[in-house]
Amino acid sequence: QKEVEQNSGPLSVPEGAIASLNCTYSDRGSQSFFWYRQYSGKSPELIMSIYSNGDKEDGRFTAQLNKASQYVSLLIRDSQPSDSATYLCAVISTGANSKLTFGKGITLSVRP
Amino acid sequence: DGGITQSPKYLFRKEGQNVTLSCEQNLNHDAMYWYRQDPGQGLRLIYYSQIVNDFQKGDIAEGYSVSREKKESFPLTVTSAQKNPTAFYLCASSTTGPVRPQHFGDGTRLSIL
Numbered sequence: 267q268k269e270v271e272q273n274s275g276p277l278s279v280p281e282g283a284i285a286s287l288n289c290t291y292s293d294r295g296s297q298s299f300f301w302y303r304q305y306s307g308k309s310p311e312l313i314m315s316i317y318s319n320g321d322k323e324d325g326r327f328t329a330q331l332n333k334a335s336q337y338v339s340l341l342i343r344d345s346q347p348s349d350s351a352t353y354l355c356a357v358i359s360t361g362a363n364s365k366l367t368f369g370k371g372i373t374l375s376v377r378p
Numbered sequence: 379d380g381g382i383t384q385s386p387k388y389l390f391r392k393e394g395q396n397v398t399l400s401c402e403q404n405l406n407h408d409a410m411y412w413y414r415q416d417p418g419q420g421l422r423l424i425y426y427s428q429i430v431n432d433f434q435k436g437d438i439a440e441g442y443s444v445s446r447e448k449k450e451s452f453p454l455t456v457t458s459a460q461k462n463p464t465a466f467y468l469c470a471s472s473t474t475g476p477v478r479p480q481h482f483g484d485g486t487r488l489s490i491l
Contacts, residue, residue, distance in 0.1 A: 298478070
């Protein structure tokens with residue numbers, strides 16, 4: 267069973283701080299990694315994708331991938347109350363008909 | 379606007395009844411997916427389809443059925459065999475190339491009467 271694990275939450279940070287969300291995956295051959303944000307009662311929204319080792323920055327968001335250690339992380343700089351949501355890590359594993367495997371998500375709360 | 383449309387937004391099912399959830403996309407995506415989300419849980423894959431007239435079971439297909447007669451449409455039927463259908467159902471679509479992030483519809487919330 268290919269697994270994606272996320273830190274047990276919830277995570278609470280003050281406004282303006284850096285929020286660090288981590289995710290590990292079991293399939294060493296995985297090639298594509300995604301972070302989704304899900305507000306309460308809403309559907310997931312894709313916010314970052316990363317495919318090669320290193321960092322990828324998009325505005326206040328930075329995704330970091332380390333394939334050797336099998337982890338992917340999401341950093342949110344200058345956290346805002348509007349960032350309060352559940353963040354889902356998702357991985358496309360290897361094999362025929364590769365499917366997205368989701369972690370259970372971590373809930374982030376940004377305190378004003 | 380291009381996107382994925384799920385309907386209805388809320389649905390109630392009586393005991394012994396089959397209900398069908400609609401999912402339509404105009405993104406010209408080949409692949410479509412159905413997920414179930416329970417409170418505090420991640421998304422679990424029910425069925426997926428990578429091409430018209432073909433679909434595969436996901437991790438929790440029992441009690442569900444799908445069809446893919448058109449590229450744009452991938453309806454999900456929750457049958458009476460699904461004894462615990464109360465959940466948030468999400469439809470997604472993607473391309474089938476090597477880089478294929480999935481994009482989601484707004485979801486259907488199903489409850490038992």
